[in-house]
Every structure is written in structure tokens, then in C-alpha cells.
Amino acid sequence: MYKILIIEDEYHIRNIIKEYFSLNHLEVIEACNGYEALNLMNESIDLILLDIMMPGIDGYEVCKLLREKTKKPLLFISALSEDENQLKAYQLGADDYITKPFKPSILYAKCMAMIKRDQKIEQEIITLGHIQLDKTNHLLIVDNQSIELSHKEYELLVYLCEHPQQLLNRDQILNKIWGYDYYGDGRAVDTYIKKLRKKLGIYACYIQTVIKTGYMLKVVSDDEIIQTNTR
Template sequence: MADRILIVEDEPRMRDILRDYFHAHGVEADLAADGAAGLDRFRERDYDAVLLDVMMPGLDGYGVCRAIRRKSRVPILFLTALGGETHALEGYGLGADDYVTKPFSLAVLLARTTALIRRSRGTSDGTLICGEIRLDTGRMVCTVCNTAVKLSPREYDLLLCLLRNRGRVLSREQLLTRVWGWDFEGELRAVDVQIKNLRAALGPAGGQIKTVVKAGYKLEEA
């Protein structure tokens, strides 16, 4: 599954350049032309990172960052023409994860963005960790409390999706699409059945998968 980012930038040419560059490197990018539109897009779907311009008319990047941080720990990287330590510290104080001053190298921006996404998911070596659950995606091995756990292919895919979105509520529809695929013709109950099976397979860590009434499921530290 490709990473997806949200780019909130009021300069049309810059938006298009960033979108095209990230697309060319396998990262999907949604665009918003101002802060209010950016928040609307953010509320519509889950993102792996948000790139925020600071100086925008109306709701600026700092305001968008504040609003996002009330609900999410998604990685946020500021794009700004404002230099100096004071502005950087203000961004970090609001919960930003990184800060890039214009003009910047697109290659460096891509590298820093993907590094933030990897860090938010776990370790940089492809291992995803949440509480007592550890998933080595390279070897496709899951351990709980340092003990290997046997998962079916569907359980593995479901756990991988939950780990990549840990802390986020995923609806049954979202899980069905991401794990089973768009062409799956079964019922939403398939998600509930596999969640039950996955919880059982994870043993003492099964309780980390929380049911959110009328919303879906999420994976938490404990």
C-alpha cells in the first residue's frame, strides 16, 4: 500500500510540483490550497504525513497544526519561507515533527518525509512495534512478549494494517478495502470474525485491539 500524504500549500505551482514529485516516487499526495480546506481534507481520510505551508491566508499553518494535534499524532512537516530559530521553535512547540525552509531540495524533502513516516510506524529497519506486539515485516514474523506468534495470511495483513495506523480508528469499511481489497464481495462481518481470530492469536496482547462502538477498531499500546 502506497504512503499517502496531505500537502497544504497556497501557491498553485508549488502544490503541483510537490504532488508530481511525490507521485513519481511512489507516494500518493492530496492537495489543499488553504488551511481550512486542508483541515476538511484531513477529516475525510487517514494520512501518513502532512506537509504544511506556514504563511497562508486565513487559517495559517500554525493554526492547522494546532487543530490536527487535538485529534492526531500524524507526522507534520512545516514548509516555510520564515527562517530563524524563533519560528522553528514555535513550530516544534505546536507539535510539528520537522521544519524545512524554502527554497528546499525536493530530494531532501522526500527523504525527510519518508523518514518521519517510518519513525511514526516503528523502527527504521522495517519492524513495527506497538506495546507488546512486534512485527518484522522483512521476515514476516510476529512476536508477542518476545514469543513467536503464528498468524494466518489474513491475520497478518490485518495486523499490518492496524500497526501502520496505530492509534487511529479504522472503520470496518476501511479495513475491508485495505485488507480484503476493493473487489471483495463478502460482508462487513468478515472483519469482525478476523478481528476475533487475531485477538485470540495475539494472546495477552489481543486486548490492544480496541473496539470503538459504531466506529470500528484501533490498535493501542495497552
């Protein structure tokens, strides 16, 4: 069951959304102001619905603060229909904007489309230990820092990440990454493994050498990482 956080100070609007969404098997978490929403926000939330005009801190400020904590889909629901209001919302990180009054069925359809799109994007990120591989943007992410990869580095890391704890010999890697018509030797693999290890920094030990055979990507414990980097 997907979980929706509704941040709206008007009870009847929250109730209309909650009733319709609940009938369609969505769990709804309610917040009547921005402060309450910031306390309720957590990783289990799949999508955020956010009003603009609220007591305390307005929706714009809430959006700004939420975007420091999460990348989950965020949709503004507001009576403000002017272009500048919508533009500001998008500039602050909103994914969509719907004006009041709206049909619950349309809002529901928008929410489901955004959730499914977000899930598809998440599937394009491989997470192994402290590293991530963003297949959409061809980036290596180490401790939340994005690191650019060359085309061959990216292809090699994808191959390793998609076969964790599996020994890949040099011929397998050459055939997969360089192609069957490549006439060089296995030293090309060794060179690019060295490049990847440098970009992995303290997590270079994730790529393990199997002597005279090939390489294996294996997530090791933090203790092993510390020991490796203090030798």
C-alpha cells in the same frame, strides 16, 4: 503507497511537490488552506506537509488543531527562516521544518525517513480490543488513558499480549518473567495478575483464568464486558 497531505496556498509549490512525489510512488492529497486540510485529514494520511503563511487560518493554528486529531508526522515548509518561527513550530508539535526554496529530492528524503520512523514506533504498540501496550514507554493505555506499570507488571503484560488466546501455565510465566532460578511458587503470578486486572478496570476480563493451570489473554465482546461488570 504512502499518502501525503500537502497544505499550501501556492499552487506552483504544491505542483512541484506533487509531480516529484508522484514519480516516486507517493499519493498526494492537496489542500490550499487550513480549513480544507482539516476536512481532508483522516487516518489514511501518513504524513502532513504544512505551510505557515496562508489565508484564513495560518499554519501554526492548523498545526495546533491537527495535533488534537492525529500524531502523524508533520513537517513545516515555509519561507520563514528565523529561529523563533521554527521554535514555535516545534513547540506546537511539528516533527521537522524545511525552509523555502528547497530541493524536492531533499524534501522527499526527509518525508520518507519520518514515515519509516513513525511506522517503527507504531510497531512498538500492541493493540488488543480496548487496550494498548506501549512498548516504547512501558505504558498501558486503556480507553486512551495512560496507566503506569511496574517492571514486573509490564513484563507479564507483554508476555500475555504477545501470546493472545494462548494458555500460559504458571510455570511458563514464572520461567519467562522471574527466571529459571526463581525459588518461589506460582502465587507470585497470581498476585501480579490481580494487579494487572485492577489496572485494566472494566477490561479485567481480558485476562482469563484457566482453573488449576494458568492464564490466557483473550479479547472478549463488549456484551461480555458489560455482563461481567454488572454481575
